[in-house]
Amino acid sequence: MSTQNQDLEIILNVTTQDGKDHALLALGGWRAMEVIRDYGLPIKAECGGACACATCHVYVDPAWLDKLVPPTEEEENMLDEAFEVQDNSRLSCQILMRPGFNGLHLTLAPGSEPD
Amino acid sequence: MTDTTEFSTQPAGGHFETDVIIAGAGPVGLFAVFELGLLDLNAHLVDILDRPGGQCAELYPEKPIYDIPGIPVLSGDALTQNLLAQIAPFKPQFHLSQMAVNLEKLDNKKWRLTTDLGTTIEAPVVVIAAGGGSFQPKKPPIPGLADYEGKSVFYSVRHMENFRDKNILIAGGGDSALDWSLALRPLSKSLGLVHRRPDFRAAPDSVNKMRTLVAAGGMTLYTGQITALHGEDGHLHSVTIKTADGETDVSCDALLPFFGLTMKLGPVAGFGIAMENNLIPVDTEKFETNVPTIFAIGDINTYPGKLKLILSGFHEAALMSQQAFRYVRPNEKLRFQYTTSSTNLQKKLGVK
Numbered sequence: 001m002s003t004q005n006q007d008l009e010i011i012l013n014v015t016t017q018d019g020k021d022h023a024l025l026a027l028g029g030w031r032a033m034e035v036i037r038d039y040g041l042p043i044k045a046e047c048g049g050a051c052a053c054a055t056c057h058v059y060v061d062p063a064w065l066d067k068l069v070p071p072t073e074e075e076e077n078m079l080d081e082a083f084e085v086q087d088n089s090r091l092s093c094q095i096l097m098r099p100g101f102n103g104l105h106l107t108l109a110p111g112s113e114p115d
Numbered sequence: 116m117t118d119t120t121e122f123s124t125q126p127a128g129g130h131f132e133t134d135v136i137i138a139g140a141g142p143v144g145l146f147a148v149f150e151l152g153l154l155d156l157n158a159h160l161v162d163i164l165d166r167p168g169g170q171c172a173e174l175y176p177e178k179p180i181y182d183i184p185g186i187p188v189l190s191g192d193a194l195t196q197n198l199l200a201q202i203a204p205f206k207p208q209f210h211l212s213q214m215a216v217n218l219e220k221l222d223n224k225k226w227r228l229t230t231d232l233g234t235t236i237e238a239p240v241v242v243i244a245a246g247g248g249s250f251q252p253k254k255p256p257i258p259g260l261a262d263y264e265g266k267s268v269f270y271s272v273r274h275m276e277n278f279r280d281k282n283i284l285i286a287g288g289g290d291s292a293l294d295w296s297l298a299l300r301p302l303s304k305s306l307g308l309v310h311r312r313p314d315f316r317a318a319p320d321s322v323n324k325m326r327t328l329v330a331a332g333g334m335t336l337y338t339g340q341i342t343a344l345h346g347e348d349g350h351l352h353s354v355t356i357k358t359a360d361g362e363t364d365v366s367c368d369a370l371l372p373f374f375g376l377t378m379k380l381g382p383v384a385g386f387g388i389a390m391e392n393n394l395i396p397v398d399t400e401k402f403e404t405n406v407p408t409i410f411a412i413g414d415i416n417t418y419p420g421k422l423k424l425i426l427s428g429f430h431e432a433a434l435m436s437q438q439a440f441r442y443v444r445p446n447e448k449l450r451f452q453y454t455t456s457s458t459n460l461q462k463k464l465g466v467k
Contacts, residue, residue, distance in 0.1 A: 046247055046378055048423075052174040055377060077316035080288040081375040083255050085311050085340065110256045115248075115379055115393060 010097050015107040016041055026097040032058070032106060033093040044114045049093040051075055054082040056092040057112050061105035068095060084110045122167060122199055124209045125159075127232035131208065133159045134443045136228050136238045138215045138383070141169020143413030143428030144244035145198040145207075150436035152205030153452075153460055156443055159208045159236050161215045161228065163249045163381075168195035173250055173376060184426055194425075204465045210234050214249050218386045218409075226408070240439045243388070243395060243404070243411040244428070247378035255286070255372050259344055266349035268370045272299070280304045282366055284354060286341055287373035293317035295371060297324055300334050307365060309337040309356055337365065344370070383415070391417060401438035402431045408442050410435045 012026040012035050026035040033056040036043045044055035051074055060068060065088050071079070075094045079085050092106060125131065135151055137144045140162035148158045166172055171180075171191030179188045189197070213230035218241065221227050225237045252270035254260060260268060272278070272295060279302045285292050288310040294317075300306040308325065315322045329336045339358035346352045353366045380393050388395055389405040394417035397403055402418075403410050412435050413428035421427070440449050454460045461467035 044377075047170070047174045050175045050178045052178065053377065054375070076312075076314070080311065080316055081253060083253075083340070083374070111253070 010099060010102045010104075012036075012097065012101070013103065013105040014041060015105070017108050017113050026101075028098050030097050031093050032095040032097060032104070033091075035097060036092060036106075036108075041108075042114050043092070043108060043112050045093060045112075047093075051078050051091060051094055054078045054080075054091060055111055057082040057085075057109040058090055058092045058095075058106040059086060059109050060088045060090050060095075061107075062088055064101075064104050067100065067104075082109070082111050121203070122209055123206065124211055125234070127210070127213060127230070127234050129234055131159055131234070131236045133157050133208070133236060133238045135159075135240045135242055135439055136161070136226065136236050137242045137244055138228070139169060139244035139246055139413070139415075140164070140167040140209060140211070141244060141246050141413065142171055142194055142198055142425050143246075143432055144169070144242070145195070145202055146429050147242055147244060147412060147432040147435065148202040148205055148207040149198075150433045151439060152202065152207075153454070153463065154436055154440045154449070155463070156240075156436070156439060157205070157207075158242075159210060159238070161210045161213055161230055161234075161236070163212065163214045163251070165212045167199060167209060167211070168192070169246050170378075171195050180425070182424065182426065204463060210236070214381060216382045239408060239443050241409045242435060242439070243383060243386075243409065243415055244413045244432075245381075245383055246414045247380075248383065248393075248415070249379055249381035250376040251379045251381070252372070253374040253377045255341060255374065257341055257344055263344060263346065263349050263351055263370070267346065267351040267368055268344075268372070270372065272371070275299060275302065278303060278369055281369040283307070283369045283371065284309060284341075284365060284367035285371045285373065286310070288312070288315045288317060289373060289375065290317045290321065291373035292371075293321040293325055295373070296334065297321060297328075300328065305335070305367075307335040307337060307367065309339060309341060309365075311338070311340050313338055335365075337363075339363075341370075341372075400434065402435045403438060410439065 010026040012024045014022045024039050033045050046055045047053035134156040135158045137160045140160040176192035213232045216231045217229040225239050226241045228236045278299050282305045283303045284307045285296050286309045296308045328334045337356050339356045341354050342357045343355035353364045395411035397411050397416045399418050412431035414423045
């Protein structure tokens, strides 16, 4: 069992708005936003994960970009309400953590900071 | 959006007196009307949005909610409409598109709440049901933006005439951006629309109209994002737009960014109530703040074990109402009754 648990261990690396790096232990099936919020890192995420506000905007490490499930049209539409959107912009509430994402690196983007 | 249940709105700028002022017309503020109403307490609600529902109306009107007791699934809009129907017998008065900006205690021990449109409401009890705060326009993080706000950068259009003969630039890709582009273009000197990508989420009909105008040279479309503002004394001369091909400067003397709304705590912070991390600490018996006769319910409050759930807010509204009654009707006896058995309550609900 213990080796199996190790296989399932997913570390989510997050760079906060102040440039500091954090390694978070994530659970499969959780949204990246939920993991970040659960650790008490500064993320506004005001709609709570409904893809309705764009205040959990992150930049994905380009090395990981192709490994993620591409954004839905709904997420692309919502990114229209984010700022400084780049090719690697995503909403972290739309990234579902899974074992293959061990080491995924996200950087909190403009508009994600709480008041 | 489904058919809107009838509700009574009041013109801005008037003076009103009631039993309880509720700041915030989200689901919890709405349900508070019900619980107060069962105790014969009348309520006026103030909300910055132009319709009741709060986050349910603004953020997720069409999203399914699964954790309302007894209702396996319903949308934010449906929950709002149901609550409006449920509280209709108590005739709540709504003061919409207004922000509560000031709260003062009067000599007669009542509170006077003033809105940014000059409406004043007096009552012995105030309930803060403001959720995550006031919905306010999202502001692009462009350096120096604040210097231009209100002079050449605007987040809404109050008078179209103010934009006549201006070189207008509108930013965004939703209905507000498209609708205002089409509405302001005829009276503008020039009009540009800047959006981060070629696709638009706005209504297809407006997008088609916009594209036709762009093709005919009636307006300009920029695919990119604004990175810098140029001007002096709050008056814009131009902005820099970053596109896939590099940066370009575009002349304009009015900029309208439409990037949706976000919640900001707002003036509640200045009401003289103790706050903690932008939340209002309350007791869990009455959900009263550190200031007697001011209560806080729903997402805006905090206490040990607090969960930001709509159902928690409903419970808080029920208990708050008990104490509100004691303040508003100090000489009357508070009787606890069930809507299932009390003919008195059923009369109030109009079902008997």
